[in-house]
Amino acid sequence: MLSNFNYKFGNSLCGCHSRLDRESPISFAKKLFRLPTVYFLLLFFLALPLHAADDFFFKANELYDQGRYKESVKYYRAAIDDGRYEPFAWFNLGNALVQLGKKEVAMVAYKRTVELLPDFVKAWMLLGDLYYLAESPSDAIVAYNRAIELGTETDHIHFALAECYMKGSDWTLAQKHFERALALNPDRMDAWYGLAEVYEKLGDYEYAVKTLKNALQMTATAGADVHYTLSYYYRSMDSTRLALNEMENGIMMDPENVSARRYLAQMYVKNESPWMAIFTLEEGLRHKKGIADLNLDLGQIYFTQKRYDEAFECYMKAWRAGNSQGRIGAENVGHIFSNAGDTEKAETLYARIRDKK
Template sequence: LDKDHSRAAQPTAPVELTDATTKDFWAMYTAGVARYDQGHFRDAVTTLRHAVDLNPQDAVAWFALGNAQVALGQREEAEASYTASHVLRPESWVALYHRSLVRFERQDDEGAERDCDAALALAPDEPALLLNRALARQRQRRFAESERDLDRVLASPRMIARAYFVRAAVRAQQGNNSGAANDRSAGFATLPTDFQSWLARGMAWLPADPQRAVADLARAREINPRSVAALRNLAYVNSEFLDDLPTAISQLDDALALRPEDADLLASRGVLHARNRQFDNARRDAREALRLDATAQTLLHSACVFALTGSEQPADLDRAASLVQRSLQQEPSWLPVVLKDADLRPLQDHADFRKAIQAARALSQANPGINTLE
């Protein structure tokens, strides 16, 4: 379920808060939106929360609060905010659409599908809803139903080009390799007409043609200059496929200028600094990321930073092992990712790292329902 929390428009002008404006719903709402546009998501959540306290009947304010909460990773809270927005404006499908995104991220595939069903009752044949429902059904391994939704997307006058790549994956999962190959060819041959499809086609070129990937991702950024997703993906291609760490770091610099409180961006840049042997910068990014966030993803990326800086300061290896342990305690399904991550190789012989691996394996064996991320 693709999304990008940045906005194509220019940032909203800052709003000064005074004793008077803090009692004014519109002033608080516009201030919260401005903070969101500037990437200050914690302030945005606080300000928009105050706005909905002043006017709990405003559906748009609840929706804006949900967007800010998603950007902070507060998905449970965002789900509640989108629910409030939809209750207040039941004739609109937009809040349902965004709640489906949140539920998909929370691994609630059935809930995401129900939201798409309800939204499609309000907006029949809306391609974005059909695509999102197809993804939810795909993850439930209901491939035939997923493919039917994708057929409708691709037959729509407002066809979404990235649906070719999704249908290719669904067909491959059903053993239809020739159909999957045809869809990939069609996806590459179709000129995207929307930002997300430029992103999708860009990533689909990998690993075969990273230069074309960069070209498509750069086009996505031209369409939406404030897209963090485009910058993040460009940094990924440059660092992982083109061995161009300076360019990748610069692209994450640009992303952090848009979202300065994004812990995952900070930790990711820290990893690239560490690979580039800029150890002080790497540690600084990891520490700031951990100050902002303690989710499994941030913990794991920060562990990669300290595993790499451990070649200069051996004590960093202890911290890295501890962070891996905390990450796997939150998300034992990430064990395969940890075992394959080259940045964590310096920890292979660390006793605490080995204990963390053993504990995650034991938990997975005791709870076979845990889905592992390959």
């Protein structure tokens, strides 16, 4: 009987990502599959002589725990053929096959497990993950719901169900399961993003914003990405000032994020605040990251302001740091002086470009 065995499983996991890159059941499944193998000893077996099934099964477990998954497969198959540990050998075989990247075959192993042990919750959960990986959310929903029916309710199951319903554009059920995942684990940031995205899909940006504001209040795992996502929502609501504020909040938490810093600078330029764009980019240079791109952006702003000498220096720094667009920008500065009749200045700049100085 199932209750006679002692199972050792891995801990539940959660992740924190931005709205566009939050943890999905795909990556979650990959983590969840790294489980210690199943060990079960019936006390009365200790008094019996070793059976071939014991040798096969425990040898397979030993190899699995050593990371020798390919070698463990043949021993699990031998244990299955013997029949004594068949359902559990099927389950561990599924785990080993997942580690080997053979997910379709692993699905067969998990299906066989639940056929032999219909109340084995872990097998239903992992089967749900594999269905999701196979782009079969409807089958995944059945598997996850079966796990819930068996009395196991985790934030992983509800998050995975919500993602499945999102794929089917069932926003109501997606919302229900994201909310349930958060009730079980308020620190699950990807569920906060998911819930906010439900409201975004419904065109209700105010509730999307409210959701992420709640996340900032209720979880310590909220990071700069929350502010970047809030900025996106505020832009969608045509609230430039609030969008800028949230980008600034994100940069304060994540000062070395070059892409976010460049985007904030672009926002300032569009908001007719080039001096703030310059300040933002120059602050980024202090962190010694993205030097080529930051200098290129500075050069473009100076060029637009007709501050050609400063533009030229920034373009050259961008080029020397590896951005070929910097050379084009520097040449354009030279052309400006040439077209204005200042051939001496132009030739001086062209000489520096040729020498890359």
